[in-house]
Amino acid sequence: MGRVVVDVMPKPEILDPQGKAVAGALPRLGFDGFVSVRQGKRFELEVDGDVTPEILAQAREAAVTLLSNPVIEDVVAVTDASGEGQ
Amino acid sequence: MGRVVVDVMPKPEILDPQGKAVAGALPRLGFDGFVSVRQGKRFELEVDGDVTPEILAQAREAAVTLLSNPVIEDVVAVTDASGEGQ
DSSP: OEEEEEEEEEOTTSOOHHHHHHHHHHHHTTOOSOSEEEEEEEEEEEESSOOOHHHHHHHHHHIIIIISOTTTEEEEEEEEOTTSOO | OEEEEEEEEEOTTSOOHHHHHHHHHHHHTTOOSOSEEEEEEEEEEEESSOOOHHHHHHHHHHIIIIISOTTTEEEEEEEEOTTSOO
């Protein structure tokens, strides 16, 4: 079973209220080492077989058309994660 | 500016309606190479300075206490992503 991981983050100029809320909560819980937080999405797409270049191209196309909203989000990575455990 | 990335995914035994919806939409849009999809979260924690072992330990602690719900989610990775662009 292959796996493609797609990472999507809000664009830098877009407000990110979830990230802001986390950034505000961290110091209250004693985690004072962080200056800002952004929250995005991670998709794990399972493939029946190996991750071929065609599958990876499909994943890249799906990332920008279905998995992200290009007005407010950037696809930051589309990676073959077949080797990773879990 | 350093950056720590925390990846959180729903546990395998937990239903993931968002992932299911994406998995159903992919073939309708012509992406037929994928058998299942899971949707999780990606956090980017910005650090003022370098990512030290202490910062990474803080991030790991924050990942399991604040960034994820351990009843339904797994922290799949806490990584120093300072070298990555953007």
